[in-house]
Amino acid sequence: DVKVTQSSRYLVKRTGEKVFLECVQDMDHENMFWYRQDPGLGLRLIYFSYDVKMKEKGDIPEGYSVSREKKERFSLILESTSTNQTSMYLCASSLGRLGQPQHFGDGTRLSIL
Amino acid sequence: QKEVEQDPGPLSVPEGAIVSLNCTYSNSAFQYFMWYRQYSRKGPELLMYTYSSGNKEDGRFTAQVDKSSKYISLFIRDSQPSDSATYLCAMRAFYENNRLAFGKGNQVVVIP
Numbered sequence: 001d002v003k004v005t006q007s008s009r010y011l012v013k014r015t016g017e018k019v020f021l022e023c024v025q026d027m028d029h030e031n032m033f034w035y036r037q038d039p040g041l042g043l044r045l046i047y048f049s050y051d052v053k054m055k056e057k058g059d060i061p062e063g064y065s066v067s068r069e070k071k072e073r074f075s076l077i078l079e080s081t082s083t084n085q086t087s088m089y090l091c092a093s094s095l096g097r098l099g100q101p102q103h104f105g106d107g108t109r110l111s112i113l
Numbered sequence: 114q115k116e117v118e119q120d121p122g123p124l125s126v127p128e129g130a131i132v133s134l135n136c137t138y139s140n141s142a143f144q145y146f147m148w149y150r151q152y153s154r155k156g157p158e159l160l161m162y163t164y165s166s167g168n169k170e171d172g173r174f175t176a177q178v179d180k181s182s183k184y185i186s187l188f189i190r191d192s193q194p195s196d197s198a199t200y201l202c203a204m205r206a207f208y209e210n211n212r213l214a215f216g217k218g219n220q221v222v223v224i225p
């Protein structure tokens with residue numbers, strides 16, 4: 001089974017702090033993704049990566065950056081948090097072949113006070 | 114018009130009933146279709162994955178795709194309280210290697 005592991009389940013931070021969210025997958029997947037999920041808005045893509053050191057902006061990249069130094073690890077960075085970044089953050093991965101489904105981690109619930 | 118429309122519910126059914134969920138979409142290039150199940154405070158879990166039109170059955174779950182009507186469905190037979198969750202549809206165009214288009218999710222409650 002695919003396993004996508006997110007480093008923290010719950011985080012509470014103050015506005016202006018820098019936050020790193022880590023994600024690791026164990027299936028040698030080429031693609032990795034970061035989403036945020038908010039009530040009424042569904043899943044929204046922040047960034048994705050299709051290879052090591054490669055990244056592409058999703059639909060809502062503002063206020064976020066990412067890093068992928070190793071194939072299995074994809075990090076989401078919030079440089080200076082704001083209260084509107086309070087959300088559930090979900091990491092996913094998939095094989096690089098066309099049409100492959102994405103597999104998700106259990107998410108990090110981030111609260112910015 | 115949003116790419117994928119999904120009624121958010123909630124949908125409440127008695128235990129043992131058939132649950133019927135559906136999504137409509139606007140992009141005729143969508144060719145890969147997925148259903149995810151998400152329990153409270155957990156990530157989405159891949160439930161069903163289908164390619165192009167037709168039906169796929171897995172235990173109590175049946176996924177249907179009608180590309181001519183741009184409509185997909187998920188049926189859950191003999192529903193159990195453990196089926197209480199949010200169900201998200203997702204789909205991808207044939208030319209798209211990365212991006213998925215998601216519905217907003219439909220909350221299902223199975224009442225014992």
